[in-house]
Amino acid sequence: MASKPRLLTVLDIVTALLMAAAIYMVFIFAPMERVMGAVQKVFYFHVAAGWAGMLGFFVAFVAGIVYLITKQSRWDRVELAGVEIGLVFMFICIVTGSIWARPIWNTWWTWDPRLTTATIMELAYAAYMMLRSGIEDPERRARFGAVYSIVAFISVPLTFFSIRIFRTIHPVVIGSNDPTAQGTFNMTPAMGQTFAFSLIAFSFLFAALLWHRIRLGKLQEDVERLKLQLQS
Amino acid sequence: MRTAVTRPAGTPFVRSMLAVVWKDLAAEWRSKEILSSMLVFALLVILIFNFALELDASARREATAGILWVTLAFAGTLGLNRSMAVEKDRGCLDGLLLAPVDRTAIYFGKSIANWLFMLSVALIVLPVYSILYNVNLFNPGLLMVILLGSEGYVAIGTLLSSMAVQTRMRDILLPILLFPVIIPVVLASVKASYGYLQGSAMTDIQPWITLLVASDLIFTAVAFMVFDYVVEE
Amino acid sequence: MEGPAETTAYFIAGYTVIFGTLIVYLTSLVMRFRRLHQDKALLTDLQSDEEKASLQEESLGTLS
Numbered sequence: 392m393a394s395k396p397r398l399l400t401v402l403d404i405v406t407a408l409l410m411a412a413a414i415y416m417v418f419i420f421a422p423m424e425r426v427m428g429a430v431q432k433v434f435y436f437h438v439a440a441g442w443a444g445m446l447g448f449f450v451a452f453v454a455g456i457v458y459l460i461t462k463q464s465r466w467d468r469v470e471l472a473g474v475e476i477g478l479v480f481m482f483i484c485i486v487t488g489s490i491w492a493r494p495i496w497n498t499w500w501t502w503d504p505r506l507t508t509a510t511i512m513e514l515a516y517a518a519y520m521m522l523r524s525g526i527e528d529p530e531r532r533a534r535f536g537a538v539y540s541i542v543a544f545i546s547v548p549l550t551f552f553s554i555r556i557f558r559t560i561h562p563v564v565i566g567s568n569d570p571t572a573q574g575t576f577n578m579t580p581a582m583g584q585t586f587a588f589s590l591i592a593f594s595f596l597f598a599a600l601l602w603h604r605i606r607l608g609k610l611q612e613d614v615e616r617l618k619l620q621l622q623s
Numbered sequence: 624m625r626t627a628v629t630r631p632a633g634t635p636f637v638r639s640m641l642a643v644v645w646k647d648l649a650a651e652w653r654s655k656e657i658l659s660s661m662l663v664f665a666l667l668v669i670l671i672f673n674f675a676l677e678l679d680a681s682a683r684r685e686a687t688a689g690i691l692w693v694t695l696a697f698a699g700t701l702g703l704n705r706s707m708a709v710e711k712d713r714g715c716l717d718g719l720l721l722a723p724v725d726r727t728a729i730y731f732g733k734s735i736a737n738w739l740f741m742l743s744v745a746l747i748v749l750p751v752y753s754i755l756y757n758v759n760l761f762n763p764g765l766l767m768v769i770l771l772g773s774e775g776y777v778a779i780g781t782l783l784s785s786m787a788v789q790t791r792m793r794d795i796l797l798p799i800l801l802f803p804v805i806i807p808v809v810l811a812s813v814k815a816s817y818g819y820l821q822g823s824a825m826t827d828i829q830p831w832i833t834l835l836v837a838s839d840l841i842f843t844a845v846a847f848m849v850f851d852y853v854v855e856e
Numbered sequence: 857m858e859g860p861a862e863t864t865a866y867f868i869a870g871y872t873v874i875f876g877t878l879i880v881y882l883t884s885l886v887m888r889f890r891r892l893h894q895d896k897a898l899l900t901d902l903q904s905d906e907e908k909a910s911l912q913e914e915s916l917g918t919l920s
Contacts, residue, residue: 430863433870440874459852479881483874490870494863515803522800525790535786538849542779542804545845549807549838556814556830603885610892617899621906 399602406595413585413592421585424576431576433491435586439593441484441509446597447477448516452544455537467533468608469601470540471523474516476600480593481513504554511550515543529615639724643732647706648739657705661744665698669752683756688817691752691760692772692809695745699776700798702740703784706733711788720854730781730850737777745769764819764828768835772812775839779805782846785853808842811835 417435424431451473458466488506489499500506519539526532578586651657672690676682710716719729749760780801787797811834818828 428863429867432867436874479877483877486873487870490866494866511803511806518799518803522796525792525796534852538852539800541849542845545841546804546807553807553810553834607885607888614892614895614899621899621902
């Protein structure tokens, strides 16, 4: 395998710096929210993780389409990397959301559209992992994986709208203000800056992880090929 | 020449599609294994619900739509799995794929056959349920919802079951793959059925019907576009 | 107006989950990388050994 590209090293360093800065902003720079107190600070990384998770599933969706058209195994690696990292970030998003909901909504769990959609998504992509593990032939595994990553991603907006028709209590912090939502707050400029910075930091973290995971996939493939060569 | 052979109507696509449907129905007519297993299973699920939920008259009215769709969804996976596994085991799938027909004709043929199986199960379950629980289920709105809901269900179900049978886990995998993506269809069907059974205002039911039709269209289109890649060897 | 609610414990729990999960994932990536590098080194060694062996066999074959 080729040695680590210089750009990746740069990306790693930039990501580490951005994450350190984002942590500083969340813990020290951002002001304490007047009503909710410290737990409101979970919001910054909660939304950023949700964003990174969606990004991962979207990357997998696009890579799935490109794989079916080109049949190049590198797109399969991109797709698997996107799903795996998406699962990690979505998990963070769901658990932190639940922790935030406990003091604010007074319950660990509620069947809110976003919460439910995120959980169903997590289950669908867990099913994706099981599908892949059930197929030995790498070419077929890639094809089926691509098909399922497309189907799973298409169903996400439908799931969301279907649950949306129920009443929601999820706060919409950015954009419209729904008076029935509980736990809404107005962002001060410092909060806005912290929030924007968290999003940027998580985007970089996502990109760096994705790149590393794709390289891991390449290495895995090389090892498998070597094994096959030795057996024959 | 033209008068000697009475050719079935339609383009080659429609003809090969109907041939697949016909083949499935004829095979089922001989063996009856898919329909009978789906049916017995569906009735058992309804019985278990009766014990599990302690249904009194008012609870019954509330829960009927949900019970009906859970029963249909579970029986549906059973039928989908069986109908694809039969193809795979007897080597029919390979034969079909070797035949010089459009792959998507095979997809639509299998989907229609599965749809018919699901509808026949519903057709028997509905009167049985009506008798057992003393609820009148013969409601044109409900019948339409069953038609639409099972279409969306088999559209994705046929695609995913043809993937599942080609893996190591086969039977277990289909529900795991299918349920997370089919939620919009099932949810919209339950809510629309509930609305019709309760005699709700059309404005309450309309969003669910819209969502159901939209899901049906999107799922059918996606499955149609990617089916080629699932069966290609 | 009362002060902010006392929710520090939830705040700490939230960030423990975030960093915990990220660290676990990073560790798993590093471990997988390390194992695969080892496997690869081992396999390349085996392969070169085998090549040598087959070369020797060939030369033996030409001698006899």
